[in-house]
Amino acid sequence: LAVKNMVRNRSLAKAISDCGWGTFRRMLEYKAARHGRHLIVIDRWYPSSKTCSVCGHLLARLSLSTRTWQCPSCGTRHDRDVNAAKNILAAGLAVSACGGDVRHSGSSRVRSPTKQEPRPVRAGIPVLQGGE
Numbered sequence: 001l002a003v004k005n006m007v008r009n010r011s012l013a014k015a016i017s018d019c020g021w022g023t024f025r026r027m028l029e030y031k032a033a034r035h036g037r038h039l040i041v042i043d044r045w046y047p048s049s050k051t052c053s054v055c056g057h058l059l060a061r062l063s064l065s066t067r068t069w070q071c072p073s074c075g076t077r078h079d080r081d082v083n084a085a086k087n088i089l090a091a092g093l094a095v096s097a098c099g100g101d102v103r104h105s106g107s108s109r110v111r112s113p114t115k116q117e118p119r120p121v122r123a124g125i126p127v128l129q130g131g132e
Contacts, residue, residue, distance in 0.1 A: 040092040052076060053086035 016024045025041070032039045042048075050062035050069075057073035062080075070077050 040095050042088060042091045042095070046087075046091060048084040048087040048091070049080050051083075051087050052078065053083050053090070 019027075025039070029039045047058060050059040051057070052071040052074060054076045055071060055074040057071050059069070059072075062069060067080050068077060069080065
């Protein structure tokens, strides 16, 4: 749930904003490599907040001000950030297991991470390796 903590921790969010996402990502890659782990980067357009982490239903729209929502397909109530974190974890695990891109088949805005990112996607999730 690092995403939710980051949103709530204003000083961390400001530091990330100040140094830029590219620098932050390089720091994460360095730290992961130092501990024998790999950083997986998913597509920036992956609809993690508006995809139900239980059944996969994709909402057509979800405003940024909406913090909780109920899936119209399975009825599960979601906290926006927790749901996004679950979807990001699942996407990272999929890349780790299968390699390749993390895409949502119904979206035309989704781009391949190899086209966006200068470095290839690597396998592994830092938090899950080594029994931590």
